[in-house]
């Protein structure tokens with residue numbers, strides 16, 4: 001089989017879905033269901049999934065009877081989402097291309113840790129706040145900051161292999177800047193295509209809970225609940241006070 005570097009991001013989206021996205025979603029689904037039960041919707045069941053990736057949350061909300069739209073900045077991710085989600089939009093979460101409010105907005109799997117500073121984080125929250133009415137809720141998770149030195153600082157790469165993909169994620173942690181760096185390599189046999197090589201880099205910034213709450217306040221949002229969330233039962237095996245933080249927020253009037 002020939003190898004092709006040009007389409008590498010599409011191959012990562014495919015391997016991401018199989019190795020990471022579906023696994024994470026299995027776990028976060030419980031929190032979503034609990035929040036839907038705990039905070040029943042009053043009006044129209046409208047949902048926006050911000051940074052929707054491969055469309056797993058859109059699929060979940062639609063199965064629960066919601067009208068759901070996904071938005072993401074990555075065309076390969078949106079391409080992968082097409083099989084699950086009929087309504088998808090390309091866009092940046094700091095300037096969301098919608099007008100009408102949504103009853104529920106989600107932003108899952110540490111998608112907001114991709115933002116490099118607090119100003120950017122507040123601008124993403126502001127953009128979501130503009131799409132919220134008095135009864136809307138924003139549900140999102142971000143990485144607990146301890147997870148960066150404890151997991152991103154590890155020497156061994158994360159490795160996942162399936163029948164049609166192989167993924168290796170080697171991470172480093174720059175404590176002074178609070179930035180984690182990931183080098184993603186591997187390959188995927190895309191359906192109906194040849195084997196495609198994966199080679200890309202990602203960065204994430206660690207935020208303390210206090211910084212996240214301050215950024216929410218800057219955007220006129222208020223947390224209703226902040227939960228510790230451990231999608232892979234890592235507590236006890238890593239030297240960290242927490243793994244992820246899951247927020248439920250309302251718009252302040």
Ligand SMILES: C[S@@+](CC[C@H](N)C(=O)[O-])C[C@H]1O[C@@H](n2cnc3c(N)ncnc32)[C@H](O)[C@@H]1O
Nearest residue numbers: 021051052053072073074077092093108109111
């Ligand atoms: C770790 S994935 C999570 C995807 C999905 N939420 C899930 O749970 O599988 C992070 C996603 O954030 C998206 N993303 C990163 N920066 C973005 C931005 N500025 N605007 C919109 N999406 C962004 C990426 O394209 C990617 O799909």
